[in-house]
Amino acid sequence: MNRKKEICSCYHVTKGDIADAVADGATSFKDIKKATKAGKACGKCKKKVKKLTKKLLAD
């Protein structure tokens, strides 16, 4: 996984940031938003964040 890949451009949240949030117990988009701010602005990344979170939880 490329941890540096940016998922949320508004807050510069990367794949690695989201992976860390999941490792810390985040299980939903809401949790990720709280932990990383991803999705707090334009919301365009919501789909990507959700998909990645699901994938990380399944791994």
Ligand code: FES
């Ligand atoms: S790209 Fe994530 S809130 Fe805008």
